[in-house]
Amino acid sequence: MSDIILHQYDSSPFSEKVRICLGIKGLSWAAVDQPVIMPKPDLVPLTGGYRRIPVLQLGADIYCDSALIVRELDRRFPEPSLFPGGNRGTANAFEIWADKTLFQSAVLAIFGTLGDGVDPAFIKDREALSGQPFNVAAMKALSPFALTQIKAQAALLAEQLTDGRDFLEGAKPGLADAAAYYNFWFIRTFCPGLIDRLPDVPFLDGWYDRVGAIGHGARSAMSPSDALAAAKAANPIALDTLPGDAPMIGKRVTLAAADYGRDPIAGIFAGSTHYSLSVVRDEAELGAIAVHVPRLGYSITVV
Ligand SMILES: N[C@@H](CCC(=O)N[C@@H](CS)C(=O)NCC(=O)O)C(=O)O
Structure with missing residues (x-):
């Protein structure tokens, strides 16, 4: 079973962006097909409210938005780089x-x-x-x-x-x-x-x-229930925090896209980089889940 899980649907253009990046890296990954319209009962327990597609799942870490997904893939699987030629x-x-x-x-x-x-x-x-x-x-x-x-x-x-x-x-x-x-x-x-x-x-x-x-790398299919089980079986990874964000650590915050699909993701602020913001949430059936969004184009509000 692949550890890289992409919640997607085939007709989704932002998923195609990620699929090509998976192809550039030659990675093996599993597609969980999600509905094109709401409700998305097997996605929202992972994201805590975010409904857009694609979403990357690596264990109990959930990465929202193709912009963050491709950067996390590049961080974890650096070669070949998605940023060739520097x-x-x-x-x-x-x-x-x-x-x-x-x-x-x-x-x-x-x-x-x-x-x-x-x-x-x-x-x-x-x-x-x-x-x-x-x-x-x-x-x-x-x-x-x-x-x-x-x-x-x-x-x-x-x-x-x-x-x-x-x-x-x-x-x-x-x-x-x-x-x-x-x-x-x-x-x-x-x-x-x-x-x-x-x-x-x-x-x-x-x-x-x-x-x-280039294609999409080695794609397999995964059921939504197997993806939820993979989240339950894992723990979120340790995170860094930018010094300027340190005062927010441990505070209850909401993250939300600023353009459309603004459903808030509520959780405890858990880390940040120049391009990401992260919360950890306790999801009833799944335990601790970390949800990560891009910094660019997303708001963070201390509750
Ligand atoms: N900035 C987001 C945009 C994502 C987006 O708009 N995705 C479309 C599908 S390609 C979507 O979520 N549509 C509504 C839905 O599927 O519920 C990204 O890069 O991932």
Whole structure:
């Protein structure tokens, strides 16, 4: 049984980002398929409230958000690095651009194209997730614009490849590739025929094919109950704390995403790094569970 457990669903673009990173590292991992909409009764006991996908589980340690998941994978399994060529800062910038700007254009292009074909239960769920109307008519109206934006973003991205390099950071693939790739994968998977190829953008499709060919590492399947049992059988790892956060150790806090899916995670503050915040929670059936979120884009509130 694999120790790396990814709570995911196959159509999830942020899961695809993590799956490619698992592929870059050639890791063996187990997929626990979670529902696409609420309720998620086998996920929330682990996260303490966080409902988004993907979530990484390593024993009794739960890592929320792809941005933290990929960094924890890189910390625990450093070779091959997700930051090849020492360009950690540029990879961070690529990722933020891909997860926000590019992703928003992709979502608009996809749902504007799918239009009235979107499942009403999905729409209702995503309205609750975002706290905003899921306005299919507006998305339909904006989808031609979204498509021009995707093509413009693709051209910007491809400028990084004009010297003939195989991947965005050079000869080796990394996080920057996984993050940019999953957006094109999302559109090409959900809207076949929309932008299956981008012949006007030199280098883009060759790069896309190379990243897709990396694959997902060695994937197996795990049941949600086995994942819960793995959490129960383990203890959270020891954590460091940044000196500035030390006064919060032992205090009751809540952590929450600041953009959407803001369900709070309540627990005892247990550690931090420059890119993460951690709490430990006592979950009735499972015992002590540590939940980790990125620092960037998440709030922490002392209760
Ligand atoms: N910043 C988050 C975004 C995660 C996200 O929006 N995930 C989508 C699926 S790809 C989601 O959770 N949708 C709602 C759901 O599945 O409940 C990350 O990088 O993991």
